[in-house]
Amino acid sequence: MTAASTLRRLRTDRRGLALLEFAFTLPLVLTLLLYGLEIANYGLASLRVHQIAATAADNAARVRDSINEADVNEVLIGGKIVGERMDFASRGRIILSDVMPNGQTGTNAGQKILWQRCTGALNTPESQPKYGAEGKGATDGTLQAMGAVGRQIAASANSAMIFAEVTYRYKPVVSSTLLGTPIMRSEASFTVRERNAETLKAATGATASVCTSYAA
Secondary structure (H helix, E strand, O other): OOHHHHHHHHHHOOOOHHHHHHHHHHHHHHHHHHHHHHHHHHHHHHHHHHHHHHHHHHHHHHOOEEEEHHHHHHHHHHHHHHOHHHOHHHHEEEEEEEEEEOOOOHHHOOEEEEEEEEEOOOOOHHHOOOOOOOOOOOOOOOOOOEOOOOOOEOOOOOOOEEEEEEEEEOOOOOOHHHHOOOEEEEEEEEEOOOEEEEEEEOOOOOOOOOOOOOOO
16 A cells, blocks of 8 residues: 555544544533532532521520520531531631620710620631621720621611621632632621620530630
8 A cells, every 4th residue: 555545545534533523622621620610619618608607697696585605606516517518617717796886975986896706727817807806896986887898787776786707718629729729708797686685604514715816
């Protein structure tokens, strides 16, 4: 068989064409698939972070009559249970703040953070209380509301609210090279219902989940 006839045969041979085309498109298809999986996982993680914030704030606001350290610990544990599938306990943090009017007048009137409790292993600057620590605003007007500008909320007179701040370092399902490991954040607040006293009481056998400051 001459070289010319061999070239003519190869030019007209279509065997294996589909396999060759698949080999060329496979990297693109695989990349799109992996990105799709990662984006879907990111969306689910974001939804779960919002759910943890809303659930924690709502449950803490529902405690009736009075509230103690054991009640708060149960709420915080519940938040971590919601995030079990995404390793929230080791990659996230919940901050609960009890906010109410400070009872001052004039320029000192405003809100105060009566108590604040935290849980979760995430320890970064982003995971710290964004609007102040326990005691802020108690004697002055340095705290007027909680929340980002344009979305602020304050407790009404003779009332209190629970404000939850939740942060979470995203855990990739495929690889961190696709979307990285950004810190996700969500906030939620609920007005306290049917509670006569906001002072956080001690409880037998319950350890206070006090907030620790960021340590590099």
